[in-house]
Amino acid sequence: MRIATWNINSVRLRQDLVVRALGELAPDVLCLQETKSPNDAFPARAFAAAGYGHALLAGMKGYNGVAIVSRQPLTAVPTRDWCERQDCRHIAAALPNGWIVHNFYVPSGGDIPDPETNPKFRHKLDFVAEMADWWPATGAAGHPTIMVGDLNIAPLENDVWSHRQMLDVVSHTPVEVEALTAMQSSIGWVDAVRRVIPAEDKLYSWWSYRARDWEASDRGRRLDHIWVTEPLANRIGGAGILRQARGWEPKPSDHVPVWLDLTD
DNA sequence: ATGGTAGCGTAGCTA
Numbered sequence: 001m002r003i004a005t006w007n008i009n010s011v012r013l014r015q016d017l018v019v020r021a022l023g024e025l026a027p028d029v030l031c032l033q034e035t036k037s038p039n040d041a042f043p044a045r046a047f048a049a050a051g052y053g054h055a056l057l058a059g060m061k062g063y064n065g066v067a068i069v070s071r072q073p074l075t076a077v078p079t080r081d082w083c084e085r086q087d088c089r090h091i092a093a094a095l096p097n098g099w100i101v102h103n104f105y106v107p108s109g110g111d112i113p114d115p116e117t118n119p120k121f122r123h124k125l126d127f128v129a130e131m132a133d134w135w136p137a138t139g140a141a142g143h144p145t146i147m148v149g150d151l152n153i154a155p156l157e158n159d160v161w162s163h164r165q166m167l168d169v170v171s172h173t174p175v176e177v178e179a180l181t182a183m184q185s186s187i188g189w190v191d192a193v194r195r196v197i198p199a200e201d202k203l204y205s206w207w208s209y210r211a212r213d214w215e216a217s218d219r220g221r222r223l224d225h226i227w228v229t230e231p232l233a234n235r236i237g238g239a240g241i242l243r244q245a246r247g248w249e250p251k252p253s254d255h256v257p258v259w260l261d262l263t264d
Numbered sequence: 265a266t267g268g269t270a271g272c273g274t275a276g277c278t279a
Contacts, residue, residue, distance in 0.1 A: 209269040
């Protein structure tokens with residue numbers, strides 16, 4: 001079973017790149033974030049033609065939006081509001097084997113890492129705290145469960161190009177990393193990708209559009225994650241990040257796909 | 265210290 005996740009930054013603009021990723025990675029399930037598309041405009045037909053005939057959608061006009069695309073049927077799992085908003089940042093599905101997949105798009109948090117002056121940063125911290133409060137009630141700890149998504153936080157020193165220079169940059173500040181770590185600890189989530197690729201290795205899933213040359217400067221961050229609960233921890237196989245997708249023509253996403261193999 | 269790019273939708277917000 002291969003699970004992949006990708007912040008696509010407009011699924012309609014990049015539907016051909018999604019089909020390319022499906023072909024290259026051949027995942028069983030692909031989770032997308034920042035689809036930026038109402039559900040009735042989601043390019044489901046193009047993905048069905050590529051062999052992915054099943055999809056669950058939570059989209060809206062212009063912003064946010066998450067989706068799960070699959071070769072096999074998906075059963076919707078009820079979600080909830082986060083931070084009292086209906087802003088399409090979470091969707092969940094049960095797979096035919098009973099495993100549950102949660103797909104999240106955590107708020108980015110704006111530019112200033114101060115919850116008192118920046119409501120976007122407050123929203124981000126509150127969102128992650130609500131996740132931490134919620135997991136124990138879901139039963140996920142004792143059930144084979146996968147959580148993927150753009151969590152917009154790079155928790156480890158080697159999840160950013162420079163730990164020292166990123167300490168006051170939103171996505172790697174200590175308060176965010178602590179919030180994410182607390183959420184991880186709430187039910188003992190396992191960072192599956194880091195079980196495969198050691199914490200000593202630099203690993204990124206996002207490079208800014210604003211760099212003159214993303215590849216040469218290589219100032220990336222690992223913002224996109226795949227975690228599993230304990231019942232799946234001994235099934236972790238391979239994992240990887242499709243770095244070359246950052247250069248895909250004509251218009252790449254600023255994120256690249258992250259994937260994980262779990263033995264059936 | 266600053267500005268740099270991208271998507272949506274066609275101004276200004278979000279990232």
